[in-house]
Structures are given as C-alpha cells and as structure tokens.
Amino acid sequence: MSVLEMKGISKSFGPVRVLQNVNLRLESGEVLALLGENGAGKSTLMKILTGVYKMDEGEILIDGQPVKIDGVQHSREMGIEIIHQELSLFGNLSIAENFLIGHEEKYKRALGFIDYKQLHEDARSALHRVRLNKATDVLIKELGVGEQQLVEIARALQSQVRFLVMDEPTAALTEVETERLFELIQDLKAHGVGVVYISHRMEELFKVADTVEILRDGNEVGTRTIAEAQERELISLMVGREMENRYPRVETTPGDVLLQVKDMSTHRVKGVNLEVRRGEIVGLGGLMGAGRTEVARGIAGVDRVTGGEVRFKDGLCHFRNPQDAIQSGMVLVTEDRKGEGLVLPFTTRENLALPTLDARKLLGLVNRKQERSFAADVIRQLRIKVSSPEQTVGSLSGGNQQKVVLGKWLAHNPDLFILDEPTRGVDVGAKQEIYQLMNDLVAQGKGILMISSDLPELLGMCDRIYVMYQGTTQGEVANDTLNQEDFMTLATGGTL
Amino acid sequence: MRDVIRKYHLGPLIGLVILFLVLSVLSGQFLTFGNLRNVALQTSVNMLLAVGMTFVILTAGIDLSVGSTVAVSSAIGAGLMVAHVNIWLSALIALIIGAAAGLLNGVFVAYVGLAPFIVTLGTMTLYRGITEIYTQGTPIFNLPSAFATLGTGQVAGVPIPVILTLVIVVVAWLVLHRSVTGRRIYAVGGNEEVAHLAGVPVKRYLLLVYVISGLLAALAGLVLTSRLGTAEPTAGTGYELDAITAVVLGGTSLFGGEGTLVGTVIGAAILGVIDNGLNIMNVNSFWQDAVKGAIILVAIMLDRKKPASR
Numbered sequence: 001m002s003v004l005e006m007k008g009i010s011k012s013f014g015p016v017r018v019l020q021n022v023n024l025r026l027e028s029g030e031v032l033a034l035l036g037e038n039g040a041g042k043s044t045l046m047k048i049l050t051g052v053y054k055m056d057e058g059e060i061l062i063d064g065q066p067v068k069i070d071g072v073q074h075s076r077e078m079g080i081e082i083i084h085q086e087l088s089l090f091g092n093l094s095i096a097e098n099f100l101i102g103h104e105e106k107y108k109r110a111l112g113f114i115d116y117k118q119l120h121e122d123a124r125s126a127l128h129r130v131r132l133n134k135a136t137d138v139l140i141k142e143l144g145v146g147e148q149q150l151v152e153i154a155r156a157l158q159s160q161v162r163f164l165v166m167d168e169p170t171a172a173l174t175e176v177e178t179e180r181l182f183e184l185i186q187d188l189k190a191h192g193v194g195v196v197y198i199s200h201r202m203e204e205l206f207k208v209a210d211t212v213e214i215l216r217d218g219n220e221v222g223t224r225t226i227a228e229a230q231e232r233e234l235i236s237l238m239v240g241r242e243m244e245n246r247y248p249r250v251e252t253t254p255g256d257v258l259l260q261v262k263d264m265s266t267h268r269v270k271g272v273n274l275e276v277r278r279g280e281i282v283g284l285g286g287l288m289g290a291g292r293t294e295v296a297r298g299i300a301g302v303d304r305v306t307g308g309e310v311r312f313k314d315g316l317c318h319f320r321n322p323q324d325a326i327q328s329g330m331v332l333v334t335e336d337r338k339g340e341g342l343v344l345p346f347t348t349r350e351n352l353a354l355p356t357l358d359a360r361k362l363l364g365l366v367n368r369k370q371e372r373s374f375a376a377d378v379i380r381q382l383r384i385k386v387s388s389p390e391q392t393v394g395s396l397s398g399g400n401q402q403k404v405v406l407g408k409w410l411a412h413n414p415d416l417f418i419l420d421e422p423t424r425g426v427d428v429g430a431k432q433e434i435y436q437l438m439n440d441l442v443a444q445g446k447g448i449l450m451i452s453s454d455l456p457e458l459l460g461m462c463d464r465i466y467v468m469y470q471g472t473t474q475g476e477v478a479n480d481t482l483n484q485e486d487f488m489t490l491a492t493g494g495t496l
Numbered sequence: 497m498r499d500v501i502r503k504y505h506l507g508p509l510i511g512l513v514i515l516f517l518v519l520s521v522l523s524g525q526f527l528t529f530g531n532l533r534n535v536a537l538q539t540s541v542n543m544l545l546a547v548g549m550t551f552v553i554l555t556a557g558i559d560l561s562v563g564s565t566v567a568v569s570s571a572i573g574a575g576l577m578v579a580h581v582n583i584w585l586s587a588l589i590a591l592i593i594g595a596a597a598g599l600l601n602g603v604f605v606a607y608v609g610l611a612p613f614i615v616t617l618g619t620m621t622l623y624r625g626i627t628e629i630y631t632q633g634t635p636i637f638n639l640p641s642a643f644a645t646l647g648t649g650q651v652a653g654v655p656i657p658v659i660l661t662l663v664i665v666v667v668a669w670l671v672l673h674r675s676v677t678g679r680r681i682y683a684v685g686g687n688e689e690v691a692h693l694a695g696v697p698v699k700r701y702l703l704l705v706y707v708i709s710g711l712l713a714a715l716a717g718l719v720l721t722s723r724l725g726t727a728e729p730t731a732g733t734g735y736e737l738d739a740i741t742a743v744v745l746g747g748t749s750l751f752g753g754e755g756t757l758v759g760t761v762i763g764a765a766i767l768g769v770i771d772n773g774l775n776i777m778n779v780n781s782f783w784q785d786a787v788k789g790a791i792i793l794v795a796i797m798l799d800r801k802k803p804a805s806r
Contacts, residue, residue: 321697322692322695323695341690343686343690344687344753354690355694361676365670365674365676366674366676368674408694
C-alpha cells in the first residue's frame with residue numbers, strides 16, 4: 001500500500017503560468033481520472049511527475065516521504081511509468097527490442113552483448129499479461145494501433161511499476177480494444193497499481209475511475225469521487241460554463257440524394273452501399289480496421305474504385321484523383337491531421353489558403369491581401385485560437401488544428417464533406433464548436449459523411465449510421481432506432 | 497530576438513556582414529568596386545545553380561546532376577557553334593538539353609517514384625558520360641567571338657552574367673514567394689500527402705522543379721563556357737556540391753518546405769566572398785579548402801534552428 005502525493009505544484013514556461021498550486025493524491029489500487037480541456041495543464045502535471053519537466057514550486061511525496069524526481073530514469077526507478085498520448089515505440093524494431101530500449105542495463109552481458117533469450121522471455125510474459133497474442137520478434141510497424149498501445153502498456157509493466165499514468169490511451173482504440181484495456185486496468189488495480197487516467201471521453205471515466213480531478217487553465221477546480229460525480233457538473237467545471245447539450249443535433253429535413261454508392265469496391269473494401277442526402281449528417285462507424293477510412297478514400301478519388309458505382313449529385317463519377325473530387329464539390333477532411341491535413345511548416349494563413357489558391361490568384365500570383373482577409377475571416381468565424389494568422393500550425397492545440405483543417409475547405413464551398421474522425425483528440429469546448437459548424441453546414445443544404453470511433457458521438461450527431469465490418473457495409477442504423485446494441489451487433493459481423 | 501533573426505533569415509546575413517567587415521579590415525583590396533564586381537561575376541554561375549537547387553530542395557529533393565548538366569548542355573551548344581550553327585539557336589538548343597536533362601530526373605522522381613538522391617546520382621554519371629562521348633574527351637574551343645559577349649561583356653560597368661543572374665533571381669523570387677506555383681512547391685515539400693489531398697497535382701510540381709534546375713544549369717553552363725571561351729568535358733565537376741552548400745547556408749531545410757530564395761542568394765554570396773577573400777589574402781591554396789569548410793560549419797551552426805539540448 002503506497003500513496004503518491006503532489007502538493008502545491010506550480011510551473012511556468014517563460015511568462016506563461018501553466019500550473020498554479022495544483023495538488024494530486026493517488027493511492028495503490030486507485031484509478032484517478034484527470035479531466036480538463038486541452039491546455040488545462042494535465043500533460044504538464046504528468047510530465048513533472050515523470051521527470052520530463054522540473055517544477056518551479058511544490059513537492060512530491062511517496063508514502064509521506066518527500067522525493068526529488070530527477071529525470072525520466074529516476075522516476076522510473078521509483079516505480080512511476082507513463083504511457084504517452086502519442087505512441088512512443090520504435091516502428092522499425094521488434095516488440096522485444098522495444099522492451100530493451102531504456103532497460104539496456106538489465107540485458108547487457110559480457111562485452112556489451114545482449115541477452116536476447118532473457119529479453120524475449122520477459123517480453124513474452126509481459127505480452128501475456130496484457131493478453132496480446134503476438135510473437136516477440138514481430139516488428140512494431142506491422143501491428144495495428146490498438147496492438148501497439150497494448151505493447152506500450154506491456155512495456156511500462158516490465159519494471160516494478162507502482163504508479164502508472166495513461167495519457168488518452170483510448171484515443172486510437174476501437175470499442176473492443178477499449179473494453180480489453182479496461183479489463184487490464186482492473187487487473188492492475190487488483191495488483192495494487194495506482195493509475196492516473198487522462199481522457200476526453202466522459203463515458204470512460206464512469207467505467208474505470210474511482211476519483212475524478214478536474215483542472216482548468218492550470219488550476220485545480222475540483223475533485224469528486226465517481227459516486228458523487230455528475231456528468232453535467234464535471235463538464236461545467238472543466239469548461240467553466242454550463243453546457244446545455246453535448247450533442248447539439250438539430251432536426252433537418254433531408255433533401256435530394258447527394259451521394260449514392262452502390263456495391264463499390266477498391267483494393268481495400270468491397271460491396272459498399274451508402275447514400276447521403278442534402279441536409280443530412282450520415283455516420284460511418286465500425287471497428288478499427290473495418291475499412292471506414294478506405295471507403296472515404298475510394299469515394300473521394302484517393303484510392304481507385306475497381307467495381308460498382310459512385311454517383312455524386314447527378315452524374316456517375318469515379319474520380320481519378322482528389323483534384324477531380326474537389327472540383328466537383330466533394331472534400332475529404334482526413335483523420336491524421338499531422339500526416340494528411342496540415343502542412344506543418346506553414347502558417348495558419350497559408351494552410352487555410354492552400355486548397356483555394358487558384359480561386360484567388362491574379363496572373364499566377366497569390367493575391368495576398370485577399371488571402372489575409374480570408375484567413376482572418378475563417379479564424380474569426382471558427383474561433384480558432386491563434387496569436388496571429390502568421391502563427392505556424394504546428395504550435396496550435398489539437399482542437400485548433402482541427403478547425404484549421406475544416407476551415408481550409410469552407411471557402412471552397414463544397415456540397416459534400418467527408419469528415420474522418422473530426423473530433424479525435426479535441427477537447428469538449430472545441431468539439432461543441434465543431435458540431436455547431438456541422439449543423440450550420442447541413443442547414444445550408446450540404447451533406448456530411450462522418451467517420452468516427454466515438455460511438456456516443458455517432459449516435460448523438462447522425463441521422464443515420466452505416467456500420468462497416470471487414471471491408472463492407474454490414475448494415476444501416478436509422479435515426480429513430482439508433483442504439484448501441486444494434487450498432488455493436490453489426491460491427492461484429494451480425495445482422496439485425 | 498531569436499525569432500526575429502529566424503524570420504528574416506538574418507543569421508546568414510549577419511554572417512555575410514561579418515565576413516565583409518573582417519575582410520575589409522584584413523585587406524585594403526577587398527572593399528573596392530573592382531573586387532566586388534569580380535566576386536559577383538565569379539559567384540554568378542554558382543548562384544544560378546543554387547537558385548535551381550533551391551526549388552528542388554524545397555520539395556525535399558536533391559539534384560546531384562547539375563554539374564554534369566552544365567557540361568553536357570554547354571558541350572553540345574559549343575559543338576553546334578563551332579559547326580557554324582547560329583549562336584542563338586545553339587544556345588537555345590543548349591537550354592533545351594538542360595531542361596530535358598531535368599525532365600528525365602523529374603520523370604524518375606515524380607512518376608517512377610525513385611529517391612531523388614539515387615536518380616540524380618545516376619544521371620550525374622550518365623550526363624557526364626554523354627559529354628565525354630560527344631567531346632571524345634577533348635575541349636571544344638574557337639567559339640564564335642560574338643558568343644563571348646555573354647560571359648565577358650559589360651553594361652555600364654556591370655558584367656552581363658551578373659545582370660543575367662539578378663534577373664533570374666528576381667523572377668525566381670516572384671515565382672517562389674508570390675505565385676501560386678511557388679506556394680504549391682512549398683506545400684509539396686512541407687507535406688506531400690496534404691498537398692495531394694488538397695488537390696495539388698503533386699507529380700507535376702515535382703517534375704517542374706527538376707526542369708527548372710536543369711534549365712538553370714544549362715544557363716549557367718552557357719555563361720561559364722562563354723567566359724572561358726571553351727567547353728571542357730570536365731566542366732562543372734563538383735558544382736552540385738557548391739550549389740547545395742549555398743542553399744543550406746541560406747537556411748533552407750533539406751527536409752523540404754522551409755527556406756527562402758533570399759537565403760540562397762546570401763548563401764551563394766558567402767561562398768563567393770570566402771573564395772575571393774582567401775585569394776586576395778594569399779592564403780596558401782592547400783589551406784583554402786580546410787578554411788572554407790570550417791567557415792561553412794561555423795555558419796551553419798550559428799543558424800541552426802533548435803538548441804541540441806533542452
């Protein structure tokens with residue numbers, strides 16, 4: 001039985017105070033959820049705990065004894081481990097070799113040789129513990145995101161971990177994998193591990209957490225036991241104002257059919273059938289790897305359509321590349337913001353202007369005056385938090401980056417938006433604004449096809465949901481009968 | 497302060513100014529109109545190559561074949577002139593050959609999908625080989641005297657190659673920093689996938705930058721040949737490295753998407769000033785490369801983006 005306490009922690013980066021007199025208390029076998037919007041200071045607090053940052057003021061105690069955490073290695077020696085939000089595995093190395101990095105001393109033998117036998121043995125038993133059935137010489141890049149997450153947890157467990165920090169561990173997981181993670185957390189609790197759990201998904205907290213601590217703008221604004229916690233109250237503490245409704249869906253009357261996909265196949269999916277009408281938000285759900293993103297890529301001309309038909313507006317169309325699709329009024333807003341949505345060295349203005357450069361050009365030159373006023377408009381309209389339009393997008397928070405990705409298409413005025421995970425890694429306040437924007441778009445008679453792994457979000461925002469299973473549309477859940485059970489039946493290959 | 501230096505690429509500029517000051521103090525000859533004109537003239541060939549190289553490097557590519565392109569285009573151009581083909585037509589053909597050499601690079605990079613380093617390493621040898629076959633290993637001289645004007649002529653005391661280079665720099669600056677084409681080149685270099693999904697015809701822009709690089713290499717070749725009065729089969733050997741050095745000195749990222757043309761101009765100027773300075777100070781020629789290398793390393797270190805440690 002041990003207790004971890006952080007008392008009166010303060011931290012500034014330059015003139016910006018990111019943490020102010022924050023306390024935290026975690027016991028063995030307890031799951032403490034840390035809740036807050038992006039930029040509330042959760043990650044900074046955890047980085048102080050794990051020795052990445054040094055605190056300006058405050059103290060850390062383990063079992064009542066003050067400890068001075070001096071670097072990542074030192075925090076690890078004290079039994080504190082963290083699983084970062086961004087996976088921190090080496091894709092080019094095997095599972096076992098990933099276990100080696102950071103623990104080289106343990107496996108070093110005479111002349112600097114590595115004791116591979118011991119390493120693989122340890123890795124195997126760690127994988128067993130997280131119930132991942134993979135050979136230890138498999139390369140990380142050959143694993144799915146969910147499996148990688150499990151490897152990361154297994155890696156954290158290899159040392160004598162007493163306190164484990166999980167920073168948004170479910171952001172990339174499917175429902176099934178999430179359930180598996182929760183079982184694992186229960187198992188850790190039973191073995192006396194104290195867990196700090198960071199997540200934006202409210203439902204999860206009520207499933208796994210014992211206690212919830214809420215941070216806002218670097219201040220601790222409340223701590224509740226899960227029994228006394230109310231979702232409404234937690235959200236209002238987090239955002240500092242009352243939130244009426246998490247999913248502000250408005251009823252619209254669907255218009256003409258905008259997109260019709262019949263038996264479409266690409267090299268990754270087959271037999272895909274779906275339809276989007278004007279004024280509709282249509283969901284595309286399913287487990288990770290079911291082919292949701294691939295459907296979007298097929299429709300939008302990124303992947304080649306090999307069979308079936310895609311009708312957009314009136315015409316039959318198989319776009320050969322994204323340009324064709326964009327020109328005819330369909331845009332794909334991709335899931336991977338950093339990889340496919342933003343040019344990171346570019347400023348916010350340059351990113352916003354990228355798809356519509358042609359519309360503003362004058363004799364081949366960029367009309368910079370118009371571009372600046374356009375960027376300022378979008379920033380105002382979407383309430384993107386930037387110091388100026390010239391701020392590089394790499395330094396924006398997740399929610400603001402997502403708004404830039406959405407905003408760059410608004411000027412193009414397309415009829416159909418395909419949004420792939422539009423709110424992943426985005427905090428509650430920004431999510432609301434994105435939902436609001438979606439509502440505005442359908443109110444203007446546009447259609448939206450939204451891919452999401454967040455089931456409550458799909459159920460909350462969509463008129464209809466198509467569910468994918470193993471590369472094909474398994475079925476459709478309609479508005480009035482939207483429920484979780486039907487969804488999961490379809491997503492796991494059943495029929496209604 | 498650091499941000500201001502980075503934003504306006506003051507790092508290389510400060511380096512250039514310091515070099516100027518040091519050389520002015522060390523040698524009375526340095527800061528004279530005649531000498532500066534000389535520096536500008538001697539820098540013009542590398543400047544032209546570096547401008548082309550900037551386009552390529554901004555897309556996260558590299559063009560190792562520019563030195564060989566200088567040779568092959570000018571050898572064939574000179575060969576035609578010696579065979580009494582009209583000099584303008586010969587020069588035009590030389591430029592077309594340069595563009596074609598770039599086109600071949602671009603096709604392999606953009607459409608076949610090979611790594612730029614490998615492609616241009618191959619064509620570097622290929623183009624040099626073609627030059628050797630064409631010239632049979634002997635220099636081509638007795639070029640028409642009218643052609644010498646390009647490399648040795650002056651307008652109001654300013655050498656024609658310098659004027660030509662300035663014009664190219666201005667046009668390239670407009671393209672890179674003011675035109676839609678330029679913005680798209682940056683986008684392709686910053687994130688090819690994002691550019692593709694945003695509707696930018698990525699392959700066409702990749703092709704374009706290699707054509708620009710080849711074309712400017714041919715232009716540089718004409719200037720060089722005209723100045724020397726002879727087309728050597730070994731002309732331009734190693735020039736690709738000087739061009740890359742100028743671009744990198746100017747703060748352009750080898751990973752693409754970041755950098756400026758002004759930076760490249762300053763980078764090329766720094767190289768030219770170093771060469772000139774070492775010469776007028778009579779530094780032992782065996783020492784010159786070592787000193788130049790050391791100055792380059794220091795300059796790049798001063799301009800690096802992030803401190804190595806947190």
